Amino acid sequence: MIVIQESEIIKLIFGMGVLIYFFLNRKRLFELPYAKLFLTAYLVVLLGWILTVVEGFVYGDIINFFEHLCYTVNSILLCLWCYLAFIKRDDVQ
Amino acid sequence: MNAVSVVDFIGLIASILALVFLIKDRYKKMEKDTTITLTILLALIVFYTSINVLDWTGITDFIDIYEDYVRILEPIMWMFFLYAFLMNYQISKTRETERSLRINREELKKSEQRYRSYMENAPVGIFIIDSNLHYLDVNSVACQMTGYSREELLQMTIQDLLSLEITDDPFAQLYQERQTGNSPSVSSAQKEMPIFKKDGSEFYALLRTVKLSRDTYMAFCLDITKRKQMEKELKLTNENLTIEKKLAEAANQAKSEFLANMSHELRTPLNGILGFTNLLKDTELSSEQQSYVEDVLFSSHNLLNIIEDILDFSKIEAGALVIEHTQTNIQTLVENAYRMMRQKAENKGLKIDLFVDDSIPTCVMSDPYHLSQVLVNLLSNAVKFTEKGSISIHCQQIHSTSKDMTLKFAVSDTGIGIKDDMQTKIFEYFTQADSSITRKYGGTGLGLTIVDKILKMMQSQIIVDSELNKGSTFSFELVVQRCEKVNP
Numbered sequence: 001m002i003v004i005q006e007s008e009i010i011k012l013i014f015g016m017g018v019l020i021y022f023f024l025n026r027k028r029l030f031e032l033p034y035a036k037l038f039l040t041a042y043l044v045v046l047l048g049w050i051l052t053v054v055e056g057f058v059y060g061d062i063i064n065f066f067e068h069l070c071y072t073v074n075s076i077l078l079c080l081w082c083y084l085a086f087i088k089r090d091d092v093q
Numbered sequence: 094m095n096a097v098s099v100v101d102f103i104g105l106i107a108s109i110l111a112l113v114f115l116i117k118d119r120y121k122k123m124e125k126d127t128t129i130t131l132t133i134l135l136a137l138i139v140f141y142t143s144i145n146v147l148d149w150t151g152i153t154d155f156i157d158i159y160e161d162y163v164r165i166l167e168p169i170m171w172m173f174f175l176y177a178f179l180m181n182y183q184i185s186k187t188r189e190t191e192r193s194l195r196i197n198r199e200e201l202k203k204s205e206q207r208y209r210s211y212m213e214n215a216p217v218g219i220f221i222i223d224s225n226l227h228y229l230d231v232n233s234v235a236c237q238m239t240g241y242s243r244e245e246l247l248q249m250t251i252q253d254l255l256s257l258e259i260t261d262d263p264f265a266q267l268y269q270e271r272q273t274g275n276s277p278s279v280s281s282a283q284k285e286m287p288i289f290k291k292d293g294s295e296f297y298a299l300l301r302t303v304k305l306s307r308d309t310y311m312a313f314c315l316d317i318t319k320r321k322q323m324e325k326e327l328k329l330t331n332e333n334l335t336i337e338k339k340l341a342e343a344a345n346q347a348k349s350e351f352l353a354n355m356s357h358e359l360r361t362p363l364n365g366i367l368g369f370t371n372l373l374k375d376t377e378l379s380s381e382q383q384s385y386v387e388d389v390l391f392s393s394h395n396l397l398n399i400i401e402d403i404l405d406f407s408k409i410e411a412g413a414l415v416i417e418h419t420q421t422n423i424q425t426l427v428e429n430a431y432r433m434m435r436q437k438a439e440n441k442g443l444k445i446d447l448f449v450d451d452s453i454p455t456c457v458m459s460d461p462y463h464l465s466q467v468l469v470n471l472l473s474n475a476v477k478f479t480e481k482g483s484i485s486i487h488c489q490q491i492h493s494t495s496k497d498m499t500l501k502f503a504v505s506d507t508g509i510g511i512k513d514d515m516q517t518k519i520f521e522y523f524t525q526a527d528s529s530i531t532r533k534y535g536g537t538g539l540g541l542t543i544v545d546k547i548l549k550m551m552q553s554q555i556i557v558d559s560e561l562n563k564g565s566t567f568s569f570e571l572v573v574q575r576c577e578k579v580n581p
Binding site: 086 | 096097100101103104105107108110111112114115117118122123135138141142145162164165167168169171172175176178179182183
């Protein structure tokens with residue numbers, strides 16, 4: 001049984017929009033401290049949003065697990081990024 | 094509680110920790126609005142993760158209705174954060190650029206002040222020119238030198254100031270490069286040239302050009318008019334001096350040649366007079382005639398001596414006198430001089446002594462003719478200027494090596510002596526201590542001059558030690574080479 005929520009599709013579209021926005025402004029956004037880490041965190045959460053949609057089609061439980069795993073990895077990467085950017089680093093802007 | 098809940102729990106801890114790090118920073122490292130958007134984003138993540146963790150308990154069921162729509166906020170907050178960062182980045186970059194520009198402007202102003210200070214305080218005229226040969230800047234000294242105001246000069250080119258006859262001016266290469274279109278490569282050049290003033294007069298300048306950049310040159314200008322005039326005068330004086338020196342040398346040479354010729358011409362008939370007077374002396378003559386003949390002989394000998402002195406002096410002056418080193422027996426040489434003058438001394442009632450160092454080898458390399466001439470001359474003077482007392486001649490070895498030795502010769506007398514102030518003048522040409530001496534003792538005043546000249550040619554120096562009315566000692570040291578044996 002295919003279960004797709006409207007909000008998940010909207011979130012994914014917004015998420016892709018953010019990715020495009022990031023890509024278009026990549027030169028300036030890479031001025032962010034540890035920008036690659038930040039981008040990775042975002043890509044991971046975007047993957048989680050994709051998996052949210054996919055879990056409605058196949059392997060619901062497994063994909064759901066990976067979806068939550070992506071959120072957790074995203075949280076860990078953001079935690080690491082915050083530590084590096086705000087605690088360890090002396091000056092950002 | 095299942096595996097998903099455990100994973101969510103870890104995510105919750107990580108997101109709370111991230112939030113703590115961010116709050117701890119208190120907007121220090123990022124702009125305030127950027128940090129706020131990030132805080133909201135992290136708070137959302139904490140919120141979602143908390144719901145995920147609590148999902149299995151069923152406590153959050155009432156939220157589920159809204160949760161899906163609320164989750165849409167997450168990508169929006171990501172977007173807000175990125176947007177806020179970009180905006181603030183742009184603002185901070187602009188501020189940084191403005192600050193940098195302000196600092197640069199201040200630096201530029203200070204640099205301009207320094208540059209103007211250097212220009213105006215420089216002791217030389219300074220011209221800055223471009224590749225079109227126009228003046229870009231000049232200092233006040235340059236204005237004073239040329240008579241033009243700064244504004245006038247900035248309307249002119251360098252060619253307006255340079256003399257038209259000048260072809261090799263310091264910017265010649267610059268003209269050429271400009272015409273050929275090549276970039277200037279001259280780093281520095283220095284030239285002296287006349288420069289026109291505003292009033293039409295000109296001054297001589299030393300111009301040194303330095304390349305500042307690809308199309309900018311700096312020329313330092315120093316007024317050297319006075320120096321040029323002095324150089325010109327000095328050159329003229331040198332030329333005159335050279336001409337006068339050549340004329341004087343030619344006149345001196347002519348005089349020496351004349352004296353040598355005349356001496357020779359005089360000596361030939363004088364020898365005839367002496368010879369025939371000697372023959373006349375041996376004939377039967379009355380006592381009165383005998384006295385006259387002796388006077389003639391005495392006068393002829395004096396005249397011959399004078400002529401000999403003049404001849405020697407002429408030879409020295411003409412550079413014809415040559416010192417020839419041959420094997421010489423110093424003891425014999427000194428004794429011969431002594432014997433030659435002993436009769437004269439004894440005739441005047443003077444005692445004459447000879448002291449010769451026995452350690453002097455019988456053979457040394459020296460010029461016996463001229464050394465003998467020096468000794469005879471000194472002894473002759475001693476006899477001539479001593480009325481009573483004694484004369485002595487000393488010769489001793491004062492230093493010796495395996496190759497050569499130094500001999501000291503000294504002729505002392507108890508004669509009239511020489512005043513201190515005259516002790517150096519007596520070696521000048523035709524000079525005696527005073528005119529009364531010439532009247533009383535006769536002579537040309539050439540004897541000691543000849544002695545001095547000969548000794549100088551033999552690398553020696555005559556020394557006088559004299560006290561008026563007590564006597565004199567003339568001495569000199571002579572370095573001679575050793576030899577094996579004396580030729581008979």
